Amino acid sequence: MKRPDHEAADQPYPVLSNRTITWAAVALILFGGGLATILLITFGDGRHDAQLEAIKTAGTIVLGTGGAAALWLTARRQRTSEIALIQKHLDQLAIDRAHKLQEEVARSGEADAESRRITELYGRAVDQLGSDKAPVRLGGLYALRRLAQDNPEQRQTIVDVLCAYLRMPYEAAEGTQEEQVRLAAERVLTKHLRPGNDATFWTGIEIDLNHATLTNFDLSHCRFGPADFTGTRFIGTSKFGHAEFTGPVSFREALFCGSVDFEKAEFGDTAHFTTATFEGFTNFRNARFAKILGFIRATMSGDTYFSGCIFQEQVAFTGSNFVKAATFTGSEFMHEADFGGTNFQQGAGFLSAEFANISWFFRAKFHGPTFILDGSFKNFPFNTTEPDGPLKEKTVWCWARIDLGESKRHVWPRNWVVEPSPDRPDGVTEGRWGRLLPRDESLRASLLDG
Secondary structure, eight states: OOOOHHHHHTSOOOOOOHHHHHHHHHHHHHHHHHHHHHHHHHHOTTOHHHHHHHHHHHHHHHHHHHHHHHHHHHHHHHHHHHHHHHHHHHHHHHHHHHHHHHHHHHHHHHHHHHHHHHHHHHHHHHHHHTOSSHHHHHHHHHHHHHHHHHOGGGHHHHHHHHHHHHHSOOOOOTTOHHHHHHHHHHHHHHHTTOTTOTTTOOTTOOEEOTTOEEESOBOTTOEESOEEOTTOEEESOEEOTTOEEOSOEEOTTOEEOSOEEOTTOEEOSOEEOTTOEEOSOEEOTTOEEOSOEEOTTOEEOSOEEOTTOEEOSOEEOTTOEESSOEEOTTOEEOSOEEOTTOEETTOEEOTTOEEOSOEEOTTOEEOSOEEOOTTSBSSOSSOOOOTTOSOSSSSOOOEEEOOSOGGGOOBOOTTEEEEEESSOOTTOOSSOEEEEEESSHHHHHHHHHO
């Protein structure tokens, strides 16, 4: 079997020396002379023409042999040139492999050196952040910021460190050095979560600030992924206006000690405010909720505005307590809305609100004037389109206080009236109350019988 050319190139190739070529030439001459002599003796026969033919025959044989030798030498030279080219190619490949290996080794060394450098900078900055001296902590804070800015793959880790620092126990004290450090940490975090400047915006960041204490926290116009504010205490004014929550967000058990602004905020995933407490003015005007919203057993002590909101999925305010006026003017409820057991202590406004699905107000309490105009509810306060009858739930009504005076009258949808009742809602000890019931006598009887 013939070996491939590259294998042949690896084998030693014999080289013809000058002596060998000389001896071959002498041998060819001797062979030609000897052959001519033999032919002359054998076929010369003493005649001139016969001798000439013998010499011509010998010359032809010698020339043919020489030509064959010349062809062999030419073929051998060509073969040698091809082997040399193959060997040159193989040598170049070997050089390229060696160069590539050197580059990989160099890159690996550089990566290791860079990794060690980042680790050293990170460790030094974290040590500074743990110092008992505020200026040193500030230095560590800004060192982490610079490290994250220069190394995108480290940003989430450094954000986690900043969040962990803000989650550390803290007793708010205005004007202290620790407050300044924490405010700086908040500013570092929020500055890099605002789109607009690609050079400074950190994309895809997750936030974990559960049970943290935050002062005048400003996430307005920010964009980030999943966020956890469970049990977080917000001191002062909290701003989330125009913020974009691209992942699930939790404000369960959060405490907002001052006013809070969520105007035009975008909630792209589930949002939970279960048992959250809002002590000041609360603004959710024109916010959009793409997934489920849970406001179960939340407490709003100040005026609360949900005007112009869009609720694309289920929303539940079940058991929530609105201490002051609650406004849902112009809001759009595209899925089920549950206000069961909700306590509106100073009334509520649903002017021009649209409820496209079932709306539950079972045992909701309206202490103050409530405005719900005709056409606001397509199914209020229960579903009347079930195939097995107009009512699937019994005792489905909401309570309304009726001793409000002429200037504080309720305005209900068409075909619904407040029926005075000798009873009061659970936990209420004063005032005259009624139940919101349909004008239709059969529907009303079904409710009251239930």
